[in-house]
Amino acid sequence: MSTTLEPKSTNDTSNPEFISSWFDNIFAILRTDELLLTTGTASEATMNVYNTFFSGDVKQMAALTRKTTETFYYSRLLLGYIKELGTRKANPSVLAFDYSDSKVLVWAEVPSNENDETIDKMLLAEAKMNAEFSEYGFHISTMFVEETDKMVKPEHYRELPIKYK
Numbered sequence: 001m002s003t004t005l006e007p008k009s010t011n012d013t014s015n016p017e018f019i020s021s022w023f024d025n026i027f028a029i030l031r032t033d034e035l036l037l038t039t040g041t042a043s044e045a046t047m048n049v050y051n052t053f054f055s056g057d058v059k060q061m062a063a064l065t066r067k068t069t070e071t072f073y074y075s076r077l078l079l080g081y082i083k084e085l086g087t088r089k090a091n092p093s094v095l096a097f098d099y100s101d102s103k104v105l106v107w108a109e110v111p112s113n114e115n116d117e118t119i120d121k122m123l124l125a126e127a128k129m130n131a132e133f134s135e136y137g138f139h140i141s142t143m144f145v146e147e148t149d150k151m152v153k154p155e156h157y158r159e160l161p162i163k164y165k
Contacts, residue, residue, distance in 0.1 A: 033046060033050065037050060048064075049064065052064050070099075070102070073102075073133060073136055073138040074099055074104060074138070076133075077104050077129055077133050077138055077139075077140060078097065078104055078140075080128075080129050080132065080133075081104070081106075081125055081126065081129045081140055082160070082162065084124075084125035084128055084129065085121070085122065085125050085162070085164065086162075086164045087125075088121040088122075088124060088125055089121070089164045090118055090121035090122045090125060090164065091111075091118060091163055091164055092108040092109055092110050092111075092118055092122065093109045093110060093111055093147055094107065094108070094109035094153060094159060095107070095108055095109075095159065095160050095161075095162055096108075096153050096154075096157035096158055096159040096160065097157060097158055097160060098154070098156055098157045098158070102137045102138045102139070103138070103139055103140065103141050104138075104139075104140045104141070105140075105141055105142075105143070105157070106122075106126075106140060106141065106142040106143065107142075107143050107145070107153050107154065107157045108122055108142050108143065108144050108145070109145050109146070109147055109149075109151070109153070110122075110144060110145070110146055110147070111146075111147055112146045112147050112148045115144075115146050119144050122142060122144070123142070126140050126141075126142055
């Protein structure tokens with residue numbers, strides 16, 4: 001779909017003006033998407049969403065919903081975790097991520113001389129994110145290794161070069 005629905009701070013469902021405005025927004029989004037689809041100017045992502053709906057294939061719709069949900073929660077979980085690492089000034093030597101089902105997997109290589117402090121900070125960041133997202137079925141799990149272990153990061157993990165001061 002071409003536009004997202006952002007939650008309003010004052011969702012007064014007893015207010016007819018709010019309800020009317022909300023529906024006007026939905027219809028405007030749908031009409032915009034209709035125009036984009038009929039003129040062939042819709043993005044590939046928008047076309048895929050509507051083609052899934054048009055097909056009536058409930059399995060495809062569920063898969064699309066799952067993928068969208070995972071993307072939503074993964075991005076917020078990961079951004080929150082990175083922010084927490086910054087707040088705590090946790091500086092692993094290597095920080096890499098992968099995804100599995102409802103988990104964000106973290107590969108953290110920590111300096112051998114400060115591993116306890118770095119690991120503690122990272123575990124607190126992980127715990128905070130898990131507390132925030134566990135009710136939605138998403139969590140983060142970290143594998144800690146020390147530099148002296150000389151372990152190679154798994155190829156499918158994507159490294160994120162971050163250093164906090």
